[in-house]
Amino acid sequence: MTTPGARPIEVLLVEDDPGDELMTREAFEDNKIGNTLHVVRDGEEALDFLYRRGAHTQAPTPDLILLDLNLPKYDGRQVLERIKSDPDLAHIPVVVLTTSSAEEDILRSYKLHANAYVTKPVDLDQFIAAVRQIDEFFVTVVRLPRPYPMQR
Numbered sequence: 001m002t003t004p005g006a007r008p009i010e011v012l013l014v015e016d017d018p019g020d021e022l023m024t025r026e027a028f029e030d031n032k033i034g035n036t037l038h039v040v041r042d043g044e045e046a047l048d049f050l051y052r053r054g055a056h057t058q059a060p061t062p063d064l065i066l067l068d069l070n071l072p073k074y075d076g077r078q079v080l081e082r083i084k085s086d087p088d089l090a091h092i093p094v095v096v097l098t099t100s101s102a103e104e105d106i107l108r109s110y111k112l113h114a115n116a117y118v119t120k121p122v123d124l125d126q127f128i129a130a131v132r133q134i135d136e137f138f139v140t141v142v143r144l145p146r147p148y149p150m151q152r
Contacts, residue, residue, distance in 0.1 A: 026128060
């Protein structure tokens with residue numbers, strides 16, 4: 001699936017669990033999703049990707065971010081707060097995709113302006129279905145803004 005202009009969607013997955021990364025990749029492949037999936041493994045690397053620092057100087061601006069909450073270095077809450085408080089990044093939809101179903105995590109994520117909160121299913125088929133639904137919603141149903149260069 002691509003945007004109306006036939007451009008693949010750039011998806012940033014912020015995930016430290018290799019198993020969850022693999023399941024997300026499988027969901028993209030099984031669904032024949034033509035989007036580009038970029039993976040970073042901790043909060044610091046996520047910010048480096050978003051601000052094009054270090055090894056990520058050529059990183060594209062993502063159209064969608066799938067963000068785990070429980071990350072090393074900076075946790076997902078800190079990353080979400082940073083994204084949504086930066087005028088150059090705040091427009092990017094962020095879906096919190098995490099194992100936590102704690103009410104306080106859900107509430108805090110929405111207070112930090114997450115666009116959606118999804119608790120990761122443990123079952124592989126349900127996990128793949130959840131990722132497909134996220135992709136279909138944000139790629140097919142929702143109209144995303146065209147990417148524009150950051151002002152940095």
